[in-house]
Amino acid sequence: MSVRQTATAVRGRYQPRISLWWWLTKPSYLLFVLRELSSVFIAWFIVFLLLFVRAVYQGEGQYERFLDFAANPFVVFVNLVALAFVLLHTVTWFVLTPQALPLHLRGRRVPGGLIIASQYVGWLVVSAFVFWLVVGW
Amino acid sequence: MRRRRPVEPLVWLLFSGGGVVTAILVPVLLVLLGLAFPLGWIDPPPYEHIHAVLGHWIARIVLLGLCVLGFVHWAHRFRYTLHEGLKLQRLDAQISLLCYGLALIGSVWAVYILLFTG
Amino acid sequence: MADTIAMEVARYQPGEDGAPTMARYDVPLRKDWVVLDGLNYIKDEIDGTVTFRWSCRMGICGSCGMTVNGEPKLTCATFLTDYAPGPVRVEPLANFPVIRDLVVDIDDFLDKLSEVKPWIVRDEAPLSAGEYLQTPEQLEEYRQYSMCINCMLCYSACPVYGLDPEFVGPAAIALAQRYNLDSRDEGAAERLDVLIHPEGLWACTFVGDCTRVCPKHVDPAGAIQRYKLTAALDTLKHYVLPRGGR
Ligand code: SF4
Ligand code: FES
Numbered sequence: 109m110s111v112r113q114t115a116t117a118v119r120g121r122y123q124p125r126i127s128l129w130w131w132l133t134k135p136s137y138l139l140f141v142l143r144e145l146s147s148v149f150i151a152w153f154i155v156f157l158l159l160f161v162r163a164v165y166q167g168e169g170q171y172e173r174f175l176d177f178a179a180n181p182f183v184v185f186v187n188l189v190a191l192a193f194v195l196l197h198t199v200t201w202f203v204l205t206p207q208a209l210p211l212h213l214r215g216r217r218v219p220g221g222l223i224i225a226s227q228y229v230g231w232l233v234v235s236a237f238v239f240w241l242v243v244g245w
Numbered sequence: 246m247r248r249r250r251p252v253e254p255l256v257w258l259l260f261s262g263g264g265v266v267t268a269i270l271v272p273v274l275l276v277l278l279g280l281a282f283p284l285g286w287i288d289p290p291p292y293e294h295i296h297a298v299l300g301h302w303i304a305r306i307v308l309l310g311l312c313v314l315g316f317v318h319w320a321h322r323f324r325y326t327l328h329e330g331l332k333l334q335r336l337d338a339q340i341s342l343l344c345y346g347l348a349l350i351g352s353v354w355a356v357y358i359l360l361f362t363g
Numbered sequence: 364m365a366d367t368i369a370m371e372v373a374r375y376q377p378g379e380d381g382a383p384t385m386a387r388y389d390v391p392l393r394k395d396w397v398v399l400d401g402l403n404y405i406k407d408e409i410d411g412t413v414t415f416r417w418s419c420r421m422g423i424c425g426s427c428g429m430t431v432n433g434e435p436k437l438t439c440a441t442f443l444t445d446y447a448p449g450p451v452r453v454e455p456l457a458n459f460p461v462i463r464d465l466v467v468d469i470d471d472f473l474d475k476l477s478e479v480k481p482w483i484v485r486d487e488a489p490l491s492a493g494e495y496l497q498t499p500e501q502l503e504e505y506r507q508y509s510m511c512i513n514c515m516l517c518y519s520a521c522p523v524y525g526l527d528p529e530f531v532g533p534a535a536i537a538l539a540q541r542y543n544l545d546s547r548d549e550g551a552a553e554r555l556d557v558l559i560h561p562e563g564l565w566a567c568t569f570v571g572d573c574t575r576v577c578p579k580h581v582d583p584a585g586a587i588q589r590y591k592l593t594a595a596l597d598t599l600k601h602y603v604l605p606r607g608g609r
Contacts, residue, residue, distance in 0.1 A: 120377030121460035121468060126525040128332055134433070137522060140570045144326040150267050151319035153275050154312050154351070158358055160278055161308065164299050165363025168292040179283035187279030194271050201268040204569060208588030217503075235273035241298055242277055244290055253565045254595035255602070261592075325568045329526055 146197035149190035156187070202227045256321055256345075263318025266311050296363075305359045312355035320348035368392040368443055369450035370401050372413060375461050383454070383461060386410075392447060398438040399427055402453065402465075415465035422578060425514035429465050430454040435516035435576050456519040472515055475531050478557050479539035484550025501546040508541035508586055510579040517573035517583050529562035533573035533583030536564065540586040543593075555594060564591050 127133070131141040156178075163174035177183060205227060206220035282289040289295075298304055324344040327333050333340060367389045375383040388409050390401040399417055406413050417427040420439045427438045432452050443451060459467035517533035518524050524532045539558060543551040558564050567587045574584040 121462060122375050122377075122380075122383060123460050124457060126332075126458070126522065130522050130525070131330055134572070136572050136575060137570065140568075140572075141326065141330055144322050144330075144568070147319040147322035147326075150271060150315055151323075151351075153271055153279070154315045154319075154355075156279065157274060157308070158312060158355055161299055162358045162362060164292075164295055165358070171292050171295070175282060175289055178279065184280065184283055187275060187283075191272070191275050191280065194267075194275055197264075198268040198272055201264050204571070204588070207574075207582065207585035208569075208592065210585075210589065231269050231272075234269050238270065238273045239277065242274075242290060242295070243287060244294055251559065251561065251565075251598075253561060254559070254591070254598040257565065257591055258595045258599065322568075329522060329568065332526060334527060 142193070143196055143200045146193040149193040150197065152186065153190055153194065198231070202231075256317070259314060259317040260321035263314035263316075263321075267315045267318060270311055271315070300363055309355055309359045312359070313352045316348040316351040316355070317345075320344035365448055366392055368401070368447055370398075370405065371450050371452045372402070372405065372465070373454040373461075374413070374464055375455075377463055383464075385452070387450065390443075392443055392449075394442075394444055396443045398429070398431055398436070398441045398443060398451060398453060401443055401451070402438065413465075414463045423512060425512035428456050428514045428516050428519065430457055430519065435519040437514060437516070437578050440578060456515060458519050458521065458525040459515070469515060471528065472513075472518060472532070472535070475535045476513070476538065479531065479535050479554050480550055480557075481535075481538040481542060483542060483545060483548045484553060485548060495547040497546055504546070505541045505544035508537050508544070508581055511538055511541070511581045511583075512579055514578065516576045516578065517581075520572040520576040522570060522572070523566050523568060527562065527566055530566040531558060531563050533567075533587065534581070536567075536590060537581050537583035537586040540590050543590075555597065558590065559594050559598070564594055567591075 131137045160174055160178075163170040178187075202224050206218075206223040209223075211218040211223060277287070281287040290298075299308075321344070324337075324340050327340050327344075328337060368391075370388050370390055371385045372388060373383040374380070374386045388405045390396075390404045393400075399415075399420065402413065402415055402417075406415075415427070415429070415438075417439060418424040419426075422437055422440045425437075428435060429438050430436070430453070431438065431441055432446060435456055438453070453465065455461045455465045455467045459469065459471070462468050511534055513534060515534065521530075521533055524530050536558065539554045542548045543554060564587060567584075569584055569588060571584045574582045577583060
């Protein structure tokens, strides 16, 4: 109780305030904010994907028009930036998974490195399958 | 017992699910649709082929999952980025409405395209 | 190697200063000296009014946490030579109110800590029933989280706690998890009631800096994500099986 009593002189405390620019103060914070901003590019790509799907459903002419739209230098540039962010998302997501989801096999904790490696394998397999499905070879 | 049941945990599950499917599916799709075809690295597939692939009901379901979860993933992450990065905690209700609202609109649009077109 | 190093120490006198100011002191630079030795040298030889907390000098008591060149550190485990040629900037832990110089007010952390009931909750069996047995595997489940020394470096590194003081925060949640995962404990549901609120688990956005700065490799960030998963599945179960789900 005595601790609380002395703590009533709170007026004398210096209360630090976190700056609006806190995420620029450390590399780890900056990486965090960039990781979170990857979601914006995920959303952009999903819109882009839906436009593509719609064009395909609407017929060959629309499909050709979509390909022209995608070849617009500005759109290519946005997609290039988006790719950098999406890869950041994938890599950070894989790295953080074993931290959030500890797996146990026969009573022993599976080492994080193994979980990360198997995610990459799964990623490659799925990517190869999608590639084959879309491109046809 | 003051066991309130907020929806936050469920949104978080959708967010995480979205994180997984986008991490796996978006890179390859983005490389193909956004860069390889437009820049001519790979010839775009013939129309009949891509129409057949995307017309299949499995593709429709998978893409719908990707789109809906991806939109929720964006909404949830972006909400917290605004919240923390710009110190907008006091506007949390409005920001949430905006983010999840847009995700909902996007999801309805995705349902319309993927299930009711083509 | 130079034989002295400059230390810039944050000074704050309650009632006199509006904000902390930095004072500069030259201290001997010795291979075996940590930042805390430098502070003690200042206090003994230069200015006896410099105020800071410490006790064990061996990374166990958790009382010597300060911000060294912008990073939260145990000053008894941070060597001066790593900062040569200097200067070494020593400030109080970030995100806590400063009482004086390098001493911060930790009441908020202590309150949050006791909220999550960091002890074994269970209906006690009579003594004659014997001790609660635990296998090495069961111990391994939570051992990592039991290493926490309450140094609060993780709170100091956490921008979410800095922005939203209501957030329960890394160490308290990691310790809640430590008891949840203990095979002898039965308090998981009570702790979840405290933590399932927006300021409990969900404010955390997995910045991960708490884990990076933790001197005991507790991995509070991982503990929080694991806890979120448990809480989310529990909630799902509650919605799917409204009655008798637990
Ligand atoms: S979790 Fe680590 S950094 Fe946080 S109080 Fe415990 S020992 Fe210190
Ligand atoms: S003095 Fe005890 S941990 Fe540093």
